[in-house]
Structure formats: structure tokens, C-alpha cells
Amino acid sequence: MNLLDRYLNAVAKGLPEAQREDIIRELSEDIRSEMEDKEAELRRPLTEAEQQAILKRRGNPAFLAARFRQDHRSVAFGPQLIGPVLFPFYIKVLSFNLGLTFIIIGTIFFTLCISGQNITLHAIFSSVFLQLLIQLSAVTLIFSLIQRHLNKYPDSWNLGGMGDGVHVDLKFASDMKLAKRTDRQVSRFESVSIIVASAVALVWLAEVRRHPFLIFGPAAYFLQLAPIWARMYGPIVFLTSLGIVRAVINLFRPRWTRLRTLVSLVLEAASLAILCFLLKAGSWVTVVESAGSHSAGIAAPLNLSTRASSTVC
């Protein structure tokens, strides 16, 4: 896939589906005409760097695609948090997350109902509201950070690297020669994403110990984490923190890649070791002592299914 195709693919991702093909055909024709004009002027084919320069002048594909959309909605609490460029993606991610969460909650409540648990309307509303709040806050925060980055560095993208998309990079790559070198450096976008995701994971890990409701939902009335998790808690927190340290180093030194590979290997080996311990332990979930005898039957199939899915993964 050549540079032009990669650029057009990236634009296409943000276009309204009904007009996507038509707009891409027209844009493609426009860019090809410009490239041909340039070739006629230079009397030779364009080099990759020259093609990149032409595409770079056309601007960030996400911004270009947004100009074709009729939807100019945004999220603002005072200042604008998420602009029209990111808004459709924000809605997609939020809908997917909320949909998945509500399916899980619905399944849990359904299981509780058929197992004879006493479910109050208050319990249903509070867990739905809590999940709504968590998802809304987390997704909005992440997209606000991306929007801030886009506002600050609107030209910070390049067509280098793998895949068919355009890689958004926190560094300002006005010199397109930089694009090729990004293969050997870690993008700051990736580092920031790891830091944010790991920090959220650490907070969640800390809270889950005190509030099992965050992992079991209403099933926390009669289910709890097995003792193996208490033993693995320290190593999991340590590995997550190590991942943050690695990302912080890469944030300030994107070219720190050799030792990073070694650290990544250590992290992956340690994660595998933890998984082995968890698999060997067999039981990941136990029944709370105060729960009735009718709850005992729920933990066993749950342990079996999680073990089976982990083994397959």
C-alpha cells in the first residue's frame, strides 16, 4: 500500500459512510493531479519524501475528514473538551463500552434472579448508574486528553511505520524525513496512553480490594476473590508500576528502545509466571461465608469458565 492509499484510508475512516467512496475518489483524483503536475515540473517521478510533503500539506486526515461531516457536535463543560473531529469516535467508543457493560450487568442480574437472590430496584439502579458514571468519566477523560493533544499539535502525524493507518505522534514532525525514523522510537502518544491506562488500572486494583462491587457488581453480596489474588496483588501492582516507569522514561526519551525491549521481555515473562500461578490455583472466586447455600453452586462454573477462557487465550 503506497503513501497516498494510506493517507486516503485514514481520511476514509472519518467520513460518513454514505459518501465515503465518492469523496475518496474525488480527493484521490485531486492529489494525483497535484502529484502529476509536480512530476511534470520536475521532469522526474516524485521521491517518497516529496510525496509525503504533498500529503503533509493537505493536513491531518482526521481534520480533513471532519470538514466533510455534517455533524459538528462537541462536548463542552465551559471550554470545549471534545471537538467535532473526535466526537463521532467518542460516541462510538462510549456506546460500545456502555453497551457491553450493560449486557454484563444484565447477565449478572438475570443470573441472580434465576438463582433466587433477592434483587432490589435500588441495587439495579445504583449499579447501572455507577457503571455509567465510571465509563462516561474514563472515556471522556481519555478523549479530552487526545483532543488537547490534537489542538496543541494539529500537524503531529506521519505516514511512516506499519499498517494502513496514519500514526498520530506527539512530536511535531514537520520534517517528513523524521517519519522513517519513528520505527525505532516509541511514540509519545503510546507512552501517554500506557501511563493513563496503567494509572487507571492501579486505582481500580486498589479500589477492588476494598469494594468487590467494582468487579462483581451486585454478585459481590455472595461472591469474593479467592485468596490467590491477595498473594498475587503485590506482584501485579509491581508489574503495572514498572510499566508506568518504562512509559515515563519513553515519554522523555522516545529513543530509549534497546533496554526497553529487555524490560518488556521481563514484564511479559513475569506476567506469564503470574498467569501460571493463577491457573495452578484453580479457584479464582469463592463464595462469601454469609451467603446462603444456594450460592455455592455459582462459584464452581464461574471458576471453570474463567479457567477455560484463560487457557484458550
Place this chain on the structure above:
Amino acid sequence: MCHTVYAVHYMTPGTDNHELFENLRLELRRGSLILAVLAALRKEHYGYTLRKTLGDLGVAIDEGTLYPLLRRLESQGLLLSEWREEDKRNKRFYRLSSDGKVILKRLLAEWQSINSSLDGIV
């Protein structure tokens, strides 16, 4: 002297006032671009040659502005378009519709009237 220093600071890129100026400039340009595009499309063009023609005449317009504008004007019935092969490639050609011609004539009269009024004011 003080006024000059203030004016230089006022227009420095990166300041809020610079942003304000840019917004107002874009607003001022928006209407003129529609007029320029409609006028240029009295003769048939495809996107790239239209952009080049306008650029050569001093009305630079990027494709992120031009193509959405062409689509909007077409959906309003002011332009007609068709895909046609030229130089072994398919291109979308635009031209003014009969409604577009009438609207352009009225818009030009309006623009000339505004221009002469502004000449009197400034």
C-alpha cells in the same frame, strides 16, 4: 509610538487577539469564497483545476474547504456535476446550473452594492 507597540503585540500569532482576527478573517472570506467558486464555475472545471484557477487568481482555497463547499452548493441545486473520463482518468466535473446562474447574478449585484457602500464608509 505606544499605539504602534500595542498594534504589534495585538497581532502576534499565538495570542487570543490573533485568533480573533483569524476567526473574523475566515468569516469575511467565507461568503467571498462562495461567490468566487460560483463565478469560476461559469466555465466547467473539475476540483483540482478549479482550485488551481482560483489560487492563480489570488483566491487560495484548500481541498478541505472546496470539496465540502462544492457538495453543499450541488445539494442546493446551484451546481451540476458529472463523472467523466479525461486523460484516462475519471474526474468529477462541476458547472453552474441554471438556478446557480440566477443566484450568482443576484449575489454579484449584492456584492457590488455592499462594496460601494463600504467604499463610502471606510
